[in-house]
Amino acid sequence: MSLRSPLSRARGLGSAKSGVHHFWVQRLTALALIPLTLWFVFSVARLAGGDYEATYLWVHYPPFAVTLVLFLVIAFWHAVLGVQTVIEDYVGHEGWKLSMLVAVKFGLAILGAACVFAVLKVALT
């Protein structure tokens, strides 16, 4: 039984019943990012200095390449969910909200795909 009025259903406003999924995936990706981010930040710090060979070999090493892809996919996913929450909270105008959500999701998807492809290219050549 639905407690929503026919008018509110016709307007399509209110709960879309997907909030729990968003909440849950954001927490799950957050949990995975704790070890992955610490690994990434300290690894990059150790690679600092700009040596191409060392960085190339690091990304080329299969276990690191796999962990990097995991980190990138989960981090960009977490970022999409987080930025979405901020936009939905602070942008009131429907048109602006929708355009910004689409722009952020497309932009981060492109950036994430480019990063993963770059890792695979280095890992497989």
Place this chain on the structure above:
Amino acid sequence: MSTSKPVDKRPLSPFMIGPFYKPQLTSMLSITHRLTGLIVTLGSLFIAGWLISLAAGPYWYGLYAGHMLAWYGQVLLFLWSWCTLFHLCNGIRHLGWDVGFGLDIKTAYFTGYTVVIVSAVLTIAVWILAYAA
């Protein structure tokens, strides 16, 4: 939520940041969590630039690394590293709240100060490692 205009202006609860509330550690860390989240997302451009230039070859990698190792690159990287580590530490605090840990005021302040200190220590550790390497 209804889209129809309200009949009369009803009083609204004032926003937590502004002249109505005195700044508190808890509210400041809350807004900083969102702010650092946005900055870290913007900083993903650094990761993209790093990996894409690496895949493009030594010439492009050298060009990119040159900018990152210049003073302005180092300043941006320093800010970004702190934002990342703060968001990580405070994120753990949030995960604790999600399972019901530390919701009382005393613990919320204790974990809040812990996040500030631990994120600073981690940031310094990262940069010591970077300059020792």
